[in-house]
Amino acid sequence: MVYYSLAAEDDFVEILNGLAVWEKHPLGHKHAMQYVSDIRQEADTICTKFFHQNCTYKQHLKYGEKISVYKRNSQTQWYIIYNWDVKNRIAYVTKILNNYLTY
Secondary structure (H helix, E strand, O other): OEEEOHHHHHHHHHHHHHHHOOOOOOOOHHHHHHHHHHHHHHHOOHHHOOOOEEOOOHHHHOOOOEEEEEEOOOOOEEEEEEEEEOOOOEEEEEEEEEOOOOO
16 A cells, blocks of 8 residues: 655645646646656555665655656656555655656
8 A cells, every 4th residue: 555645745736736837848737637647656556566675865865765766758757755664565655756856
């Protein structure tokens, strides 16, 4: 099971809003909604994974211990940061960032 923190839920809203006003190529509402839905669908698969990768960037470690990477295209990756409850197989997603925001 995957749970989302309030901050992660806010990230989805911020991503949607950001896509709508993106200077390089703003997306229409329907396309932006699908884009965010795709990220969420990827996050919802965390519990089915056999391997849970540890975070390595300090910026990511502020939010959680594990990371799932969703490669949207050749230039954009989304980092879904979460904590993993091994015993109960529960992922608690705490933050969603893309490679443009990671340093």
